[in-house]
Amino acid sequence: xxxxxxxxxxxxxxxxxxxxxxxxxxxxxxxxxxxxxxxxxxxxxxxxxxxxxxxxxxxxxxxxxxxxxxxxxxxxxxxxxxxxxxxxxxxxxxxxxxxxxxxxxxxxxxxxxxxxxxxxxxxxxxxxxxxxxxxxxxxxxxx
Amino acid sequence: xxxxxxxxxxxxxxxxxxxxxxxxxxxxxxxxxxxxxxxxxxxxxxxxxxxxxxxxxxxxxxxxxxxxxxxxxxxxxxxxxxxxxxxxxxxxxxxxxxxxxxxxxxxxxxxxxxxxxxxxxxxxxxxxxxxxxxxxxxxxxxxxxxxxxxxxxxxxxxxxxxxxxxxxxxxxxxxxxxxxxxxxxxxxxxxxxxxxxxxxxxxxxxxxxxxxxxxxxxxxxxxxxxxxxxxxxxxxxxxxxxxxxxxxxxxxxxxxxxxxxxxxxxxxxxxxxxxxxxxxxxxxxxxxxxxxxxxxxxxxxxxxxxxxxxxxxxxxxxxxxxxxxxxxxxxxxxxxxxxxxxxxxxxxxxxxxxxxxxxxxxxxxxxxxxxxxxxxxxxxxxxxxxxxxxxxxxxxxxxxxxxxxxxxxxxxxxxxxxxxxxxxxxxxxxxxxxxxxxxxxxxxxxxxxxxxxxxxxxxxxxxxxxxxxxxxxxxxxxxxxxxxxxxxxxxxxxxxxxxxxxxxxxxxxxxxxxxxxxxxxxxxxxxxxxxxxxxxxxxxxxxxxxxxxxxxxxxxxxxxxxxxxxxxxxxxxxxxxxxxxxxxxxxxxxxxxxxxxxxxxxxxxxxxxxxxxxxxxxxxxxxxxxxxxxxxx
Numbered sequence: 001x002x003x004x005x006x007x008x009x010x011x012x013x014x015x016x017x018x019x020x021x022x023x024x025x026x027x028x029x030x031x032x033x034x035x036x037x038x039x040x041x042x043x044x045x046x047x048x049x050x051x052x053x054x055x056x057x058x059x060x061x062x063x064x065x066x067x068x069x070x071x072x073x074x075x076x077x078x079x080x081x082x083x084x085x086x087x088x089x090x091x092x093x094x095x096x097x098x099x100x101x102x103x104x105x106x107x108x109x110x111x112x113x114x115x116x117x118x119x120x121x122x123x124x125x126x127x128x129x130x131x132x133x134x135x136x137x138x139x140x141x142x143x
Numbered sequence: 144x145x146x147x148x149x150x151x152x153x154x155x156x157x158x159x160x161x162x163x164x165x166x167x168x169x170x171x172x173x174x175x176x177x178x179x180x181x182x183x184x185x186x187x188x189x190x191x192x193x194x195x196x197x198x199x200x201x202x203x204x205x206x207x208x209x210x211x212x213x214x215x216x217x218x219x220x221x222x223x224x225x226x227x228x229x230x231x232x233x234x235x236x237x238x239x240x241x242x243x244x245x246x247x248x249x250x251x252x253x254x255x256x257x258x259x260x261x262x263x264x265x266x267x268x269x270x271x272x273x274x275x276x277x278x279x280x281x282x283x284x285x286x287x288x289x290x291x292x293x294x295x296x297x298x299x300x301x302x303x304x305x306x307x308x309x310x311x312x313x314x315x316x317x318x319x320x321x322x323x324x325x326x327x328x329x330x331x332x333x334x335x336x337x338x339x340x341x342x343x344x345x346x347x348x349x350x351x352x353x354x355x356x357x358x359x360x361x362x363x364x365x366x367x368x369x370x371x372x373x374x375x376x377x378x379x380x381x382x383x384x385x386x387x388x389x390x391x392x393x394x395x396x397x398x399x400x401x402x403x404x405x406x407x408x409x410x411x412x413x414x415x416x417x418x419x420x421x422x423x424x425x426x427x428x429x430x431x432x433x434x435x436x437x438x439x440x441x442x443x444x445x446x447x448x449x450x451x452x453x454x455x456x457x458x459x460x461x462x463x464x465x466x467x468x469x470x471x472x473x474x475x476x477x478x479x480x481x482x483x484x485x486x487x488x489x490x491x492x493x494x495x496x497x498x499x500x501x502x503x504x505x506x507x508x509x510x511x512x513x514x515x516x517x518x519x520x521x522x523x524x525x526x527x528x529x530x531x532x533x534x535x536x537x538x539x540x541x542x543x544x545x546x547x548x549x550x551x552x553x554x555x556x557x558x559x560x561x562x563x564x565x566x567x568x569x570x571x572x573x574x575x576x577x578x579x580x581x582x583x584x585x586x587x588x589x590x591x592x593x594x595x596x597x598x599x600x601x602x603x604x605x606x607x608x609x610x611x612x613x614x615x616x617x618x619x620x621x622x623x624x625x626x627x628x629x630x631x632x633x634x635x636x637x638x639x640x641x642x643x644x645x646x647x648x649x650x651x652x653x654x655x656x657x658x659x660x661x662x663x664x665x666x667x668x669x670x671x672x673x674x675x676x677x678x679x680x681x682x683x684x685x686x687x688x689x690x691x692x693x694x695x696x697x698x699x700x701x702x703x704x705x706x707x708x709x710x711x712x713x714x715x716x717x718x719x720x721x722x723x724x725x726x727x728x729x730x731x732x733x734x735x736x737x738x739x740x741x742x743x744x745x746x747x748x749x750x751x752x753x754x755x756x757x758x759x760x761x762x763x764x765x766x767x768x769x770x771x772x773x774x775x776x
Contacts, residue, residue, distance in 0.1 A: 009485040013494065021501050024537065025508075028530040036513045036525035045522060054525055069648045069737030070729035094646050094728050094739045097710050098307070108527065124383075 034108070039079035039087055047113050054108045055118065060086055061101035070095045077107065077118070091120040098125040144198050145210065148291040151195035152239075155246065156281035158188040163274035170267035170340070178263055181270045182253050188277065189246035196243045199236065199290055203229050209297035212236060212290045218303030220674070220703060224314065225304055231317045232304060234437070235290035238452070240318065242280040244325035248353075249273055252329055257349035257767040261333075261342060268336035276328055279459055287451035306702045306710050312371025316364055320391055323361030324429040327398065329353045331426035334419045335470050347405045347418065348767070354405070354422075355763045358398050363757035365391050370750060374713060380642070381749070384531045389510045390435040394428035396503030400496040401425055407489055410554065413480040414493075416471050421496075423467040428503070430460050435510065484556040491549045498542045505534050532639075540591035543632045546625055547571050547597035550605050563604045571597030585640055592636035598629040620762030623755060630752025637745035644741040650734060657740050660723060661686050662695075667736060676701045681727050681736055685716055692716060697727040697738070722746050 035053040037045070042055055060076035067073060073095055076086040089107055099105065107120035162184040169177035199212065203226055208214040216229040216236070225232075231240040252258050258266070284290070304313075330350035337346035347354075368388065369381035382388060401421040404414050434456040483489045508515070509530055513523035551564035558564050575593035583589045602622045605612060612618045647655040649664040656662075665682040672678070680698040684691060693716040700710050709729075716723045721742050728737040 006482060006484050010482065010490075010493070013485050013490075014497070017494070017497055017501070021505075021534075021538075024534045025505065028526070028533045029512075032530035032533060033512070033516075033524045033526055036523045041522055054527070068729075069731045069735065071646055071648065071737050094726070094737075098708065100708060 038081075039077055040082050040085045042087060043085055047111065050111050052108075052110050053118075054106060055087065055089075056080065056104070056106055057087075058104050059099070059101050063088075064101055066095065066099075067092075070099075073099070073123075074117075077105070080104065088117045089120050089123075090117050091123045093123065095123065096125045099123070144202065144207075145291045145293045148195045148198040149285065149289065151191040151193075151198070152281055152285050152289075152291075153191075155188040155191035155195075156278055156285055158184055158191065159274045159278035159281060162188070163271050163278060166267045166270040166274065170264055170271065173264065175263035175267070178266055178270075181267070181274075185246075185249050185253060185270065185274070188274075189250040192239075192243050192246040192281070195291070196230075196239060199239065200227070200230060203227065206301065207297070208299065208301055209294055210290075211292040211294045214294055214298045214301045216301065216304065218301040221301075221303055222309075222674075225309055228314050228317075229304060231321065232308065232313065233290075235284070235288045237317060237321065238280065238288050239284055239290050241321045241325055242277070242284060244321055245277055245280060245328050248325055248329050249277065252353075255767065256769040257352075259769060260344055260767070261337070261349060262340060262344070265333075265336050265340040265342040265344075268339045269332050272332040272335055273328065276332065279455070283452050283455060287455065306708075307375060310371055310375045312367055312375060316367040316371055319360045319364030319367060321364075323357045323359075323364055323398075324394070324432070326353055326357030326360060327394070327422075327426040327429055330357070331423045334422040335467065338415075338419045338470055338474050341474075345409065347409055351405075352764050352767070354398075354402065355760050358395075358402060359757060359760035361391065361395050361398060362753070362760075365395060366750070366753035366757060369753070373746075380639075381746075384509075384528045386510045387436050389506050390432040393503050393507050393510075394425055394432055396499045396506070397421060397425040397428050400499035400503070403492045403499070404496045407482075407492055411480055411483070411489060413482050413489075420467060420471045421500075423463070423470075427460055427463045427467070428507075430456055430463065431507075434460065483554065486552065487556040488549055488552045488554050490556075491545050491552065495542060495545055495549075498538050498545075502535055502538050502542075505538075506531065509534075536587045536591065539632065540587050540594055540636075543591060543598055543629060544571070544594035546629065547594060547601050550601050560608060563601070563608055566604055567597050567601040570600035583637075583641070588636045588640045591632050595629040595632040595636065598632075599626060602626050602629075616762050617765070620759050623759030623762065627752045627755030627757075627759060630748045630755065632752075634745050634747070634749030634752060638743045638749060641744050642741060642746075644739065646728070646737065646739050648731060648735055648737045655738075655740070658721075658742050659687055660692070660721075660742065662723075662725075662738075662740060664736065664738075665694075667730070674703060676703050679727070679730065681738070683714075683725055683738070685723055692723075695723065695725040697725045699727045699729070717747065719747055720744065 035042075035045070035050065037053055037055055039055060039057040042050065042053065055077060057077040058080055060078045062076065064075045065073060071094060072092040074088065074090045077089045079085040091107065091109075104126045106124045106126070107118065108122045109118055109120040111117075112119050162181050165177060165184075166181045169175065169181070199210070201207075202210045202213050203217055204223070206213065206217055206219065206226070212233055212235055213229075216233040217226050221229075229236065231237045261269070330346070330353050333346045333350045336342070337344075368391070372383070372388075373381040401418060404418050404421060407414050408418050434453060437452055437456070482493060485494075509526045513525045516524035547567045547570075548564070551558055551560050551567065553559045571593050574596035575589055578589045578592055583592065602625060605622065606618075643658055645655070645657050647662075649655055651664055651666065654661050654663045663684040663686070665684055668680050668682075670678055670680075678698055678700040680696050683695040683697070685693055685695060695714040695716060697714040698712045700712065701708070702710065711726050711728070713724060713726050715725070721744050724741045724743055726739040728739055730736050
């Protein structure tokens with residue numbers, strides 16, 4: 001009998017645990033999910049559907065304005081595959097060391113539909129943990 | 144040499160596959176004399192892998208640019224230490240390094256007393272599984288990820304290592320993770336083999352040291368990754384909930400859960416099936432971790448080159464999980480024991496395992512959400528750091544809270560020391576009130592920090608109330624690790640939500656204020672070294688209430704081989720309270736400079752606690768008794 005009552009307590013505890021976990025996960029999924037989009041995907045999306053988003057792309061070599069002292073930049077974020085597609089990004093804040101033209105960046109923020117720009121709250125350049133970008137950098141430096 | 148290196152791996156592959164099949168047939172037909180061949184064969188296979196690894200190492204140190212791998216990861220200007228670390232710095236080399244550790248683990252395990260104490264049938268099943276895993280890695284290395292590709296004609300200089308990777312973090316972080324990943328191969332294969340063969344000897348006892356060491360290496364690797372990110376990469380912190388960071392955390396949660404549930408099996412004989420499943424799952428999650436980092440399935444901050452290994456890794460996970468489920472559910476039923484009541488030490492250990500597994504599941508699900516959401520959404524949906532903080536923070540806080548209570552409960556139930564229980568709870572309650580009163584008004588961080596204080600009080604009181612505990616090394620090990628966890632929790636609870644960050648543009652002599660600190664920009668010095676084409680170092684004086692606390696010297700540098708890019712080195716004023724952290728962002732035309740300054744409260748307790756967590760497992764290692772010898776295994 002003792003074993004049975006133990007089992008019941010474990011079942012109840014497990015249900016409570018799963019209930020708490022489920023509640024937190026569902027509330028997190030409904031409130032904290034954002035679109036993860038490449039530039040081409042963002043451009044193909046109905047602007048009314050786009051609020052908060054995380055965009056992946058490259059910094060265009062043209063139209064790159066970096067604030068003096070590296071506190072902010074506005075630039076064209078171009079699609080990694082289709083270089084013809086771009087979105088204007090405005091970011092106010094410290095730029096990472098590796099921020100420069102043609103580098104891959106991830107920006108998170110909201111679209112300002114009236115101004116036609118993406119106001120980035122965060123801007124992160126990809127960590128060159130590995131090899132391809134670094135190789136291109138070396139080729140250019142030595143070239 | 145390229146061919147010799149490749150043949151070493153090919154030999155290892157063929158030997159592993161042949162021996163795995165041989166071991167399986169021998170186990171099936173119960174002809175145990177075949178075991179000797181398998182054991183010697185593993186030594187030979189490991190020899191092939193060692194030979195190949197030595198060839199790559201020699202090629203790296205002699206900068207033999209006829210090896211594509213060397214040309215891609217080393218250059219003439221690179222210092223010797225980073226030339227060595229290039230072994231695990233590149234895609235193919237890191238996989239070879241992992242395989243080398245697996246092969247050496249197998250070779251060492253053959254001679255260990257724990258292995259010798261196993262029944263021959265278990266040993267044969269162990270080799271069947273282990274050699275299949277080893278063969279899989281060698282298949283990757285001989286086909287999709289070959290480190291011995293030749294460049295004709297050879298280059299005169301290589302592409303070198305990115306300056307962000309020239310950091311002590313690069314020397315220790317990746318190999319420690321690989322040591323952890325590779326180490327889990329032995330307990331996972333042993334658990335499955337023991338379950339299939341109905342082994343009398345406890346696989347938990349036999350592989351205890353492997354399990355503890357693997358966890359220790361994984362913990363240390365993750366911690367060093369955090370420190371590296373904090374000091375070098377300028378992402379504004381030690382954890383960004385990035386897919387590549389999460390990748391190593393997921394197996395860590397499973398590995399930590401299994402360490403706890405193994406205690407229950409060792410002491411009470413319960414959870415036998417669960418432990419085999421969790422042990423195998425931990426290993427499979429190490430494979431999942433590699434899959435996440437190398438498949439490019441999720442966009443990450445890290446630029447890991449995509450490679451052909453993603454599909455084989457995915458298949459390895461699927462097949463491995465299927466085999467595990469078949470073994471766990473189809474094998475002969477083992478002794479089952481009921482658990483004690485829930486409010487017992489055993490009950491809370493089970494709950495702790497649930498929490499850890501839930502955290503692993505949440506992190507895995509959150510990381511994979513852009514892929515999962517594609518099932519119903521035309522555009523991928525991802526989860527940002529808020530999601531992880533919302534879900535993980537309460538779970539981590541409650542997990543630490545368990546440690547205020549757990550040591551005072553009896554194994555079967557009831558409170559074994561009411562005084563200790565009340566004092567620990569009081570420490571929790573008082574500190575919670577104190578944190579709240581001093582402005583730490585966010586519930587879960589305050590709860591987590593108070594739980595950490597309660598847990599530390601618990602540990603101190605335990606050693607005070609039970610003098611006999613002090614004489615046992617394993618108590619120091621186990622409680623030391625939990626003390627480290629409490630310190631880490633304290634560090635995260637303060638430095639995460641209460642970090643203050645500001646950016647300033649200052650001219651020489653100007654003062655900026657951040658919180659109660661005043662920062663004065665004193666000077667800028669420019670110089671160069673053989674490695675650095677140019678370096679600008681700013682000097683900042685930090686004071687509070689008129690008294691000088693110290694000086695910061697953040698710099699901005701341009702490396703010789705990377706002239707188009709500037710890199711910053713941060714500077715900190717160490718403190719066990721508020722650490723002041725400065726980055727030089729850039730120089731302005733009118734003799735000014737821009738800085739990013741932050742106050743990171745109690746952040747150093749994270750590193751101190753993490754170091755304790757990474758060292759105290761050494762006290763848990765035990766000598767395993769040889770067959771016929773009396774011991775504590």
